[in-house]
Amino acid sequence: MALRGFDNSQASPLQAQCMALEPAETHVIERSGRVQPGGKQKQPFYLLLPSHQPWSTSEQTINYLLTSLPGWLGTGTGAMVTLNRLSVEDSDDGSPLLPEAAEAAIPTPVSHWKRVVTKTDSREFFLSRNENLALSLVLLIGGYSAVLIPAYFHLDQVATFSDDYKHPKDLALLNQSAALLSDPCQPRWCLNHLKPLSCSAGLLDIPVFVQQDRPASWDLSPPLGLQGSEEHLALALSSLPEPGLPPSLRREGSCRRCMVVGNGGVLYGSHLGSHIDQYDIIIRLNNAPVPGFERDAGSRTTIRLIYPEGAPHSENEYKKTTMVALVVFKSLDLDWLTSVITKQPLSLWSKMWFWREVVDDIPLRPENFRILHPEIIHKTGQVLRKYALKQGNMVPTLGASAVVMALQICDQVSLAGFGYDMQHPEARLHYYETIRMDAMKAQVVHDVNAEKLFLRDLVAAGAVTDLTGAL
Structure with missing residues (x-):
């Protein structure tokens, strides 16, 4: 993740929309794309920061980012901010998104967001049709056996x-x-x-x-x-x-x-x-x-x-x-x-x-x-x-x-x-x-x-x- 200023010559279409919304000087945080296993490229996304705030290393900047990052990055993503470096861990493998973050000094941890919601594929909790049928038959036979076996043996x-x-x-x-x-x-x-x-x-x-x-x-x-x-x-x-x-x-x-x-x-x-x-x-x-x-x-x-x-x-x-x-x-x-x-x-x-x-x-x-x-x-x-x-x-x-x-x-x-x-x-x-x-x-x-x-x-x-x- 990079924190940088933009001029009109560097703006992508999405960045241009951001700048159109805020004509004054703006700062845009861009999540850099990285090649994932299997060759899939992550799509970059952006966050518009108001230009009237001093976006350097102030504690106000950090508090704003901590409040915004959960909704911006999506649930399940962890964030850690230091006074010298801004670092966001990738939710897939936990590695830092910026090379500079790996070289940072010992960070000063700041509290995380209020809640973490884990999304799990609902299909993991359901059996296939054949497995469901087999389990039903086993339970049915087991129930009748529990009643009849003592009578026949x-x-x-x-x-x-x-x-x-x-x-x-x-x-x-x-x-x-x-x-x-x-x-x-x-x-x-x-x-x-x-x-x-x-x-x-x-x-x-x-x-x-x-x-x-x-x-x-x-x-x-x-x-x-x-x-x-x-x-x-x-x-x-x-x-x-x-x-x-x-x-x-x-x-x-x-x-x-x-x-x-x-x-x-x-x-x-x-x-x-x-x-x-x-x-x-x-x-x-x-x-x-x-x-x-x-x-x-x-x-x-x-x-x-x-x-x-x-x-x-x-x-x-x-x-x-x-x-x-x-x-x-x-x-x-x-x-x-x-x-x-x-x-x-x-x-x-x-x-x-x-x-x-x-x-x-x-x-x-x-x-x-x-x-x-x-x-x-x-x-x-x-x-x-x-x-x-x-x-x-x-x-x-x-x-x-x-x-x-x-x-x-x-x-x-x-x-x-x-x-x-x-x-x-x-x-x-x-x-x-x-x-x-x-x-x-x-x-x-x-x-x-x-x-x-x-x-x-x-x-x-x-x-x-x-x-x-x-x-």
């Missing part, structure tokens, strides 16, 4: 299949089941004991299966209704020879006992299999296996409630099955049912929308398929709202929905394998695998606590009987 704390129960783990419950079966069936037992409950109004006279001759106006989307799925439904119903309630499930006629077999680990070691097989109607859920678990879960199935991703893949599971009823969670589920009945597999594109691989074939005749009426799901969810802490539409589990369905078609209803023992996280979650109870913490769709309270009320009122004692 440490399996040594869970009784494995080799720890076979040679004797019933609860003989009293087994005796209770035997006594119940020894008594004659009581017609309309469930309805008579259900009516005193405050929730009974929402649990009576609900249609069980969707019927072609009873069109409905759907106000809700699946699974609480079929709004937006009318065309898919019409196609599925056209492939069903008997879409409604079959004669064997109608209330007219003899008294019927029903057993709803849950998937809970409490069923393991119960030795209830032979008792379950004595019921008139046995309802199972999704892919809960039967072969290999006959001792505890029985050997036959009257109705299996499923959605496509939960349908058993083994043909052996359907050998002693009378009926499969689809629970619709999305329009594509109806297309899947149509493809299974007509033996025309779905396209690869359609299969991509399922969150899990689905079966292409179920070895049953078309008359053995049904579509569960969404009102079963909707009404069950409405009842559960009375037991839940949060409001809004609720989606019940298939287990709770199966119990409500059984109340519509059975005179007496018993439950086995129901109840989540969240007080014992190391307990078995399902009777057919060694996943721990901890895994239930990962699901956020169902309110299992509300369902437990609801089922407890049904048991307390005598409307249903709990044969495994976990409710």
Whole structure:
């Protein structure tokens, strides 16, 4: 940086403008250009100083420069002034801009300007799109792993299949089941004991299966209704020879006992299999296996409630099955049912929308398929709202929905394998695998606590009987 006077013959265009603004004698400070690494030349800039001041080495000059330099040179530039030399450090490398400054005597430092603002390229604080996506995936996987790993590992704390129960783990419950079966069936037992409950109004006279001759106006989307799925439904119903309630499930006629077999680990070691097989109607859920678990879960199935991703893949599971009823969670589920009945597999594109691989074939005749009426799901969810802490539409589990369905078609209803023992996280979650109870913490769709309270009320009122004692 140089401090010098100018006459008109030496003035550059910018200097000429400065002199035009101040016709009297002026002094212009010019920041000399210097070649930077890479060959870039810094542009010189100028500062006009009033000519009526004595611009020599006076302290007034220094104070003026210290006040002006921050705005003139830009933020981030340091300045040091001496009484003998004027020196400004380059903000890029800290070297003096004037050769004379390097040879100056020991300077007398003068205070710097009031503030220093550091400009940083904002791009340094942001990740690229790929890095952001990778970090999000790592955090997502890490969060789920923190919840699920304790449930899927440490399996040594869970009784494995080799720890076979040679004797019933609860003989009293087994005796209770035997006594119940020894008594004659009581017609309309469930309805008579259900009516005193405050929730009974929402649990009576609900249609069980969707019927072609009873069109409905759907106000809700699946699974609480079929709004937006009318065309898919019409196609599925056209492939069903008997879409409604079959004669064997109608209330007219003899008294019927029903057993709803849950998937809970409490069923393991119960030795209830032979008792379950004595019921008139046995309802199972999704892919809960039967072969290999006959001792505890029985050997036959009257109705299996499923959605496509939960349908058993083994043909052996359907050998002693009378009926499969689809629970619709999305329009594509109806297309899947149509493809299974007509033996025309779905396209690869359609299969991509399922969150899990689905079966292409179920070895049953078309008359053995049904579509569960969404009102079963909707009404069950409405009842559960009375037991839940949060409001809004609720989606019940298939287990709770199966119990409500059984109340519509059975005179007496018993439950086995129901109840989540969240007080014992190391307990078995399902009777057919060694996943721990901890895994239930990962699901956020169902309110299992509300369902437990609801089922407890049904048991307390005598409307249903709990044969495994976990409710």
